[in-house]
Amino acid sequence: MPLKVGILDSTLREGEQTPGVLFNKNQRIEIAQLLSDAHVAMIEAGHPLVSPDIYSAIKEIMDMKASGMINSEIIAHSRAVNSDIDSAASLGVDRIAIFYGVSDIHLDNKTHRSRTEALDIIYDSISYASSTGIPVRFTAEDASRTDINFLRNVVRTAVDAGADRVSIADTLGILTPEKTAYIFNNLSDIKGVEYDFHGHNDMGMALANGLAAAESGATIIHSTVNGLGERVGIIPTQALGVLLNYHLGVDAINLLSLKPLSELIEKYSGITMPPNYPVTGSTAFTHKSGVHVDGIIRNPGTYEFMDPSRLGLQHSFTIDKYSGKHALREKLANMGINADDNKISYMLEKIKNNNMVYSEDDLKEIANSDNQRHYVK
Template sequence: MTLKNMETLKKEDMNLADKIYIFDTTLRDGEQTPGVALTVDEKIQIAQKLNNLGVDKIEVGFPASSPGEVNAARKIKARDLDSTLVGLARCLVSDIDAVIDADLDYVHSFIGTSPLHRDYKLKMSKDEIVQKAVNIVEYAKDHGLTVEFSAEDATRTERDFLFEIFNEVVGAGADFLDIPDTVGVLTPIVTHELITDLKNNFKTPLSVHFHNDFGLATANTLTAIECGANQAHVTVNGVGERTGNCSLEELVMSLKVAYGIDLGLDTARFYSLSTLVSRLTGIKMPINKPIVGANAFAHESGIHVHGILNNASTYEPMSPEMVGHSRRIVLGKHTGVNALKSKLKDYHIDLNENQFRKVFDEIKSLGDSGKCVTDDDLIAIAITELSSARETPIVIKGLSISMGANVSPTATVKLEIDGVEKETASTGVGPVDAALNAVRELIQDTLDIELEEYNLEAITGGTDALAEVFVISSDSNGNRSTGRSTNQDIVMASILAVLDSINKLLLIKRSI
């Protein structure tokens, strides 16, 4: 079955609303993430990006909670955004007044309806809760507001009481009915039953606000949309209380790619929006976060990379460009020949077959040791191979370092020089100095050298970073040569760089 046929079949089986609204609550529910507090300027930045993305509604905050929330709402409103701005309010006149004071025209008002909320939080009867909800909806409508009414903890509320309170607030003028899965207990099957039942009984548009406690917020929201929900509450990166909310980018891209439902958002803005929210909230995204995670379009396996290089759709459900992301070919133990050749081509590094094989083996070896090889690592390894002596009269055969408190380090080095193995031990002010002193002692009968320059650099961060060593050596006849090496062991990298330089000097000496 083709993807097109699958989309057609799905749409025929669904009860889709004529218009699906995206209601983003990053600035309200997202900010309720423990440890997150956004400044007014930060809220403005996020609101502007959400507006540019094209979301229908932005819940800018809870005006009654602080003067700062009112100030933020006013300043965002002053930006004259295309998105509708929303303020949260409890079923209290003072909360509605705060929304009005914030210069907002749309209120999202809520009250707990489940037995747990009635008995332990509100300590109110069903009748009292219904009357409070009706009064506040009427008050808000009398003041010209669009009203979205939320039955908090709706998914743990008795079905008959949920229908009763919804009937009453619709009669009072509510414009949207919101079904919050406040503690994320829904499953797709139960969601299907609940939303279908509500759609069959209410003409008022339905909104859903699902939490992610069991990792089902996006799946449940998609199910609700299949059953006719008119609006989905979401947050950027899925941030929110406890484990968060339905993820904006996951929902929109699932609808666009898997369902063939394009909501008209500028999805190429997702990655930059995600990055901004992550930076401002301090909540780092897991590397395997769908759509916007660092690994969302990263590939290492040789089989996968081979497929990607021929046709990206083999191992990607969408192109990274669709969400403003980028593809990465990662090097490591699973790297294949095609991936490495592609990387080298990207950096315009041309190796012969022998050089390529050595670089490939080095990448595999580093991967087997548990290291993820970065592009910078690869460039250093490839350049080292390009600049290395083609013949190696001197080869290292062994190295050991001995160190102790208040004792100079001792390096024992074994070299093979023109087929003959020699070994010695030397001390130095540090392990590198001791090892290079041992090398000088072993080669003194072969070549008299002076180390003119020594440079050490860590290619990438971390304690397992590759060390790149570059040296310049000269012999007694004034010949100079460079040497380069990359290795996870600084001492070994230093010895190999010096030996590379020495081997070049030997080749010069023997060619004269």
């Protein structure tokens, strides 16, 4: 297990590949600043040749880096072609990330190259990028469907050409934690390189695969805020940050930054997060069942894996037909209403006979109702 696992946030690159999502220049700069303030290790700022506004935004982000306003490592994305590499190098980024599809299906149907030709292209492009003096990461696109022996050759080729990092990409989101560990364990003996993991979430396994990668030697895990990205996206930054903290004891991101980041990306992407979204969803620490609420009142650790105050949040609970007397009494006390057992019993009878969620105004109305004096225990 590595002593340190960092987060590479790719909201500005992978995140903007979400269908319907486009960030303008000012939004990109604001997102980069907030990510740096959150202490993520790396920010993938985009592919500069995609559009002039991305190029311009990366340039300003690098100016901010030079002035000390941004501290995270800034990465520019690049195809394995010299024009892309030149564009990235002209910005003076901290790292150039070159990607190339290495599975047989990509070689046969997309690039129409043999394995030998692919290795030559990978070597030449990394060598060219390394000649700029800028560190290089190579991304083995579709690594999860690549023959493991050929993948080893790819990694060795990238290292020989000058890459100090290789990203293992589960481009289709097909891995399981066991298969993820298998890949990293079979690459662990190759010297002179550190590994990233880039996992898509097509089968809902991305976060679990990211943990398996970290436990098997990857020192950087890729994510996006709110899990944005191609198709159904990749690992969510907020879930990854909490997962690394809880299971590995790694402070890869400032936990207090997760909710503001989620809200900012929700605003700029136009994609509304469901209330039950992990970590930062509006009901992530909201409890309903009477048994659960009773446990929370006695000791929050009974039904909360983490003190929500560490995330700048607080727990709450709803009042409806599932509520018990402990929940109702606690809710009323928080509203400044003292209720004896008779009043609690009266109110619960009213609540359980109606199929609705009760607001504070609803509860005040019942608590102040004259009918409660007729209640017989």
